[in-house]
Amino acid sequence: MLLLKNLPIYSPAKIGAIDILICGQKICKLSKEITLEGVEYDTIRFDPEKHFAVPGFIDGHVHLIGGGGEGGYITRTREGTPEEFLNCGTTAVLGLLGTDGITRDHTSLLAKVRAFREKHISAWMLTGSYRYPIKTITDDHMKDMVLIPEILGVGELAIADHRGSSVTASELKRLALDIRVAGMISGKKGVIVCHMGNATEGMTALFKATDDGTLPASHLIPTHVSRNEKLLEEGIRWIKEKHGFIDLTASEKTVKVLDELKRELGNLDNVCVSTDGLGSLPVFDKQGNLKELKASPVDGLLKTFKGLLEQGFNIEEALKPICTVPAKALGLNKWGYGSLSENSPASLAIFNTETLEIEVVISLGEIVVNNL
Known part of the structure; x- marks a missing residue:
């Protein structure tokens, strides 16, 4: 499980900074605030002024x-x-x-x-x-x-x-x-x-x-x-x-x-x-x-x-x-391809807002590029 915190996304429609919970190869939850108890998971926190995510x-x-x-x-x-x-x-x-x-x-x-x-x-x-x-x-x-x-x-x-x-x-x-x-x-x-x-x-x-x-x-x-x-x-x-x-x-x-x-x-x-x-x-x-x-x-x-x-x-x-x-x-x-929504494939690219350079790519739930 992977939790992305405070990340502005385009689903492709614009959505404000939210949390994305990835379970296996799928997005299982999108919410303003996601908290998990009693399970192991990784977390990446983002600055909503510096990052945005789009579907792969x-x-x-x-x-x-x-x-x-x-x-x-x-x-x-x-x-x-x-x-x-x-x-x-x-x-x-x-x-x-x-x-x-x-x-x-x-x-x-x-x-x-x-x-x-x-x-x-x-x-x-x-x-x-x-x-x-x-x-x-x-x-x-x-x-x-x-x-x-x-x-x-x-x-x-x-x-x-x-x-x-x-x-x-x-x-x-x-x-x-x-x-x-x-x-x-x-x-x-x-x-x-x-x-x-x-x-x-x-x-x-x-x-x-x-x-x-x-x-x-x-x-x-x-x-x-x-x-x-x-x-x-x-x-x-x-x-x-x-x-x-x-x-x-x-x-x-x-x-x-x-x-x-x-x-x-x-x-x-x-x-x-x-x-x-x-x-x-x-x-x-x-x-x-x-x-x-x-x-x-x-x-x-x-x-x-x-x-x-x-x-x-x-x-x-x-x-x-x-x-x-x-x-x-x-x-x-x-x-579910072409969008970021619950139950869609967990495939997304995360950009730096100022430089438009890719900083993170997640494909089918795996972090495959990480330039943070």
């Missing part, structure tokens, strides 16, 4: 076992470690495969997800990769969803990209309906993360797949939506017309894009940000030849959070794209 960040797009490979074997990116995410306040991750679903496979990804869990970081994965028909663990994507607890859906499935399989709207719709039903059976939401490329067809397949109303748009999450202006415009239309979610890949322009989206949409209630962490950042010439490749950093959510606060966003609004909305988009809010 949720990174919905991570290449946990590395990515890349578009320029040959030497361009494969490295695997990730739980510590590098936790140091950035990220306490939940969703792992996936991208271009290379051949030399990297789902059993290795599943093992990595379980290794992350053993290090007290919440972790899930997607089955499939860029290619269609998709590769799976059980040879059936619905079985993967139903029988493997860590699998939340399919992705990242390449749409409008020269590295994809030219997935049609009908193929996308059939796959998404399967995942939706598998989600019903397994108690999950069921999503397809759609990697959006630069090809001119853009999000056409997503709009067509949902046009007759059979498939709710919330099951399709287009990612990398801010890679060009046309795609971002389609993403805005996806939210306005379909009430779906979009995902932006964290970069130096993300804060500016989020500011523009808030002005256009009125809020960020359907906008996620993820890092594409440890995936490849390739640059191709007009003929499709690889010119340059780097690995994506994993600290993009932290940089986005700080950048939004510096831009004048309040903390609750700044938490939406990196915590609150990803939890809803992926269906993790069902299990």
Whole structure:
């Protein structure tokens, strides 16, 4: 048991300085004053003028076992470690495969997800990769969803990209309906993360797949939506017309894009940000030849959070794209992720109010970072 005393929290709504009692992996009580008698527990006392706590960040797009490979074997990116995410306040991750679903496979990804869990970081994965028909663990994507607890859906499935399989709207719709039903059976939401490329067809397949109303748009999450202006415009239309979610890949322009989206949409209630962490950042010439490749950093959510606060966003609004909305988009809010409340996972980041530096990270009830 761990008692945090006199700590201002954002749940994500602003709450004054309170006590938080953590029992195992859960928050078991939030109250103005908590006293315990007859039990052993640890206590950390905070200065409410110097600290505040937020729910741990949720990174919905991570290449946990590395990515890349578009320029040959030497361009494969490295695997990730739980510590590098936790140091950035990220306490939940969703792992996936991208271009290379051949030399990297789902059993290795599943093992990595379980290794992350053993290090007290919440972790899930997607089955499939860029290619269609998709590769799976059980040879059936619905079985993967139903029988493997860590699998939340399919992705990242390449749409409008020269590295994809030219997935049609009908193929996308059939796959998404399967995942939706598998989600019903397994108690999950069921999503397809759609990697959006630069090809001119853009999000056409997503709009067509949902046009007759059979498939709710919330099951399709287009990612990398801010890679060009046309795609971002389609993403805005996806939210306005379909009430779906979009995902932006964290970069130096993300804060500016989020500011523009808030002005256009009125809020960020359907906008996620993820890092594409440890995936490849390739640059191709007009003929499709690889010119340059780097690995994506994993600290993009932290940089986005700080950048939004510096831009004048309040903390609750700044938490939406990196915590609150990803939890809803992926269906993790069902299990209490994206908030700090009684019975929610005890995963939170505690910041210094003046410097905005992380001083403590608690993930699933364990103190994993302590810079006090």
